[in-house]
Amino acid sequence: MAQPSGGGSVKIRADIAELLHAGLSDRAISRQLQLRTSRIRAAREILGLPPHRPGPTPAATPEDLFWRRAVPTDDGHLLWPGATQGSGARIRHGQERYSPYRIAFRLRYGREPVGKVTSGCTHAGCVAPDHVEDRPMREQYAAIFGGAQ
Ligand SMILES: [Zn+2]
Numbered sequence: 001m002a003q004p005s006g007g008g009s010v011k012i013r014a015d016i017a018e019l020l021h022a023g024l025s026d027r028a029i030s031r032q033l034q035l036r037t038s039r040i041r042a043a044r045e046i047l048g049l050p051p052h053r054p055g056p057t058p059a060a061t062p063e064d065l066f067w068r069r070a071v072p073t074d075d076g077h078l079l080w081p082g083a084t085q086g087s088g089a090r091i092r093h094g095q096e097r098y099s100p101y102r103i104a105f106r107l108r109y110g111r112e113p114v115g116k117v118t119s120g121c122t123h124a125g126c127v128a129p130d131h132v133e134d135r136p137m138r139e140q141y142a143a144i145f146g147g148a149q
Contacts, residue, residue, distance in 0.1 A: 012043045020044055025052040025060070028067035062093045066103045070127055077121065078104075078128035089125075104129040 016039075019029045026040040033040075044051065060068075069091070071079045080089050080100045090097040101117035108129035115135025119126040126132075133141075 012046055016040060016043045017047060020047060020049055023052075023061075024064060024067060028064050031070070031072065032067050034072055060093075062091050062096075062098045062103055063107060065091050065093060066100055066107070066127075070100065073123070076128070077123040077126040077131065079123070079125055080127045100127045101132050103127075104132045105134060108132070 013033075015033060016029060016035070019032065020040070020043060024032075026037045026044065029035075029040045030037040041051075069081065071081060073079060089100050091100055091103065092098075099117065101119075102113055104127045105113040105117045113134035117132050117134050118138070119131055120133040120137070120141075121128070121131040123131070
C-alpha cells in the first residue's frame, strides 16, 4: 500500500512507540531496532514522552542493560559478548546478577523461565528474545519433533 506523503500527520512505527512507552532509552531502542537514535528521539517528541535521562543511569533496569550490551547481527540474531565461552555471561545490576538469557526469555514470554535458558537457534551465544527457550519448551519440541532416542 502506498503511503501518502506530504500530509500533516507523522507516522510512528508501532515497535518504536511500544518500546518508548515501555520506558527504554533512545539508545537501547535504536540498538534493538537498528535505527538511528535521532529517529527514536523524534518519535519520542511526537508522542510527547519525556526525554530519557541522558548519561549513565544507575537506576536503569536489567532489561535496559540487556539492550545496551547485546549486539545484533545482520541475520537477526542477538549476541552476548562472551556468552559463547559458557554460562558465565551475567548482567550486573546493583547487587544482583542476571543471566542475559533469562532476561531475554522474560522479555519475550512475560514469565519466569523454568530450568536453564539456552539459545534455541543455531547461533551459539545468541540471546535474541525470539530465539531463547527454557526446559519445558525444549521438552515440548523434543516430543513433537522427536528427540534422538
Ligand atoms: Zn539466534
